[in-house]
Amino acid sequence: MADRELTFEIFRYNPAKPEIKPRMQTYKLKETTGMTIFVALNMIREEQDPSLMFDFVCRAAICGSCAMIINGRPRLACKTLTSTLPRTIKLFPLPVFKLIGDLSVDTGTWFRHLSIRTESWVHTSKTFDPTKEEERMDNKIALEIYEAERCIECGCCIAGCATANIRDEFLGAAGINRVARFMVDPRDERTPEEYFEVVGSEEGAFGCMGLMACDDNCPMELPLQMQLAFVRRKIASIGLGIKQEKKIKMGIG
């Protein structure tokens, strides 16, 4: 493994300079111990090509900004060790999202749109009283919410999903997972019918074809299959008029 010389084939295109056509550019780099794709990209940018564009913020698999297609699969650059890859490494930007340049995409706009469509905030009639003690929550429910909340919005699930690749309006696993997060939250007062409005369509729970690339490519290993299935079952029974408990709240999985 030591002393490998890595070959990086990197997608280059800057939409601001459309006169230069999209192309693949090759860089060579000596592998170092513990090298991640993110480290390698920084070295290439510092030593070989200052024009190379890619994103990162946290370098610790928390912010989700360094997601890209690494040898065909959506991965976080900061979490992917070069030692797990062959000598030749191909890098592409994530599909579906707006290309900013080279490996950099704008996932923010997509996820903001998602938040608005799924109304990702706690809908409550209670007025907030800053002087009062916080309401307590059942530990099991808190953990379920936390499980869904771990999503870092990197976009890997969307990039890996064939449906999301051809249908702009599809919420994808990240979106359906987000809905699941509010469905289990006891503070959210939305009725079952209101949830049906949000995801009871081809753009939501019924658009998923069960290809499971989201589940297989999630860098945070969220239980996306179970979340998708939970929302699908729940929304289907609401649609069929099967009587819900006063509120939707129910365990996932």
Add this chain to the structure above:
Amino acid sequence: MLQRTLSKSNKTDLYLDLVELASGLILVGFLWTHMLFVATILISPETFNSLSEFLDTYYLSYIGIPFVVVVALMHFVIAGRRIPTRMQEQRIIWQHAKMLRHTDTWTWVFQAITGMAILVLASIHVWLVVTGWPIRDFTSAQRMEAFWWFYLVLLLVGEYHAGFGIYRQFVKWGWFPRKPISYVSKAITAVILVLGLAAMVVFVQLGGTL
């Protein structure tokens, strides 16, 4: 947006999804039972014939065949709505599957392809059966001897489509975790395939002696 707002019932997508599920389950159930029935030839031609006669006397085949044909057509139209029809979308899916090298994505691509193949092949099969009515060991043996290659393709394509189809529905609705369902559906598919192939061999041999 006017046209969409006016035409859309908010339950349509749910109902379509449920019909896809129900029709798929019925067809898998039918296919597997069908193959078990065919495999009775392995016991003896008499067993095969008496089962077939039984189905005829009680009009089960006269009701069953048209019913399955209708369900199959329904399944084709409804599950087929997922298949991208536009050239560019097809190219995206193909490139996507090639890039991702992800098993479940590839099996879905083949699901779409085998689905369309089944529509054509199964129609021919039904035509051959109905024109050669009734189903007895010698009629089946004649068909099998003449068209064994056709039936080999139909068997493989059909079992592939059914096995992965039922796996995918279980995954989508989350009744069980993925791994065990994948093993179970593969195991059943393997058993049915072995039975089907064995039955084919017997029929071809019978055809030679008749």
